Amino acid sequence: MGYRSFYNCTALQSVTLPQGVTSVYNGAFANCPNLTSVTLPDSLVSIADYAFGFQSGTGGFVPLPNFTIYGSAGSAAEAYANKYGFAFSTAIPTPTPPPSQPAASEPEASAPAASEESVVPTPATSADADQNKQSKNSQDSDMLLILLAIGGGTILLIIVGVVIFLIVRNKNDRTKPAIQPDALPNKTDSNGSKTTEQYPEIYCPMCGTKNTGRYCSLCGHLLR
């Protein structure tokens, strides 16, 4: 705390120096007429003359009335209090600085805090809702993909089935006429010879089987 850091600071009502401050220079908090208390850390080892509790008066600094110093027993703060006859207390007010300032700042601080708390959860929940929505959407799209995959698989299966069915039927259609043209036997019957001997031997151009009938005996291809 430098020389007259808070000199003439009329707004100051109480001061709490944080742990770690080691020295307070001359008149740092002097002439703060509304200052009623300071809370000083154990780390403070050097307190210059008139650092706290004085205001300008006739012929120099005069002590503030009703000024209290809070600190640990045996600390530099206590020594300073004893030196100038200030009230000293080890009952350090826990909620940082003494009443007046926190009382003034507490509602202010708690009100924003409360509104912050009420505001923060709202975006949080809405964000959660968004996330839920998103995850639900992604779940929905996942489901859609699965359904599409199933649908696509089903359609593929149907197509494959239809193709197989068509192939089989086509084969049947080919083989059937091979049997049906047993109109030939009629001829053969009339001629008194077998169907197979009706025609000269011929090789099926589709499968290469040697045939004597009108149709390939293996693949049903029309030969003549």
Ligand SMILES: [Zn+2]
């Ligand atoms: Zn054939």
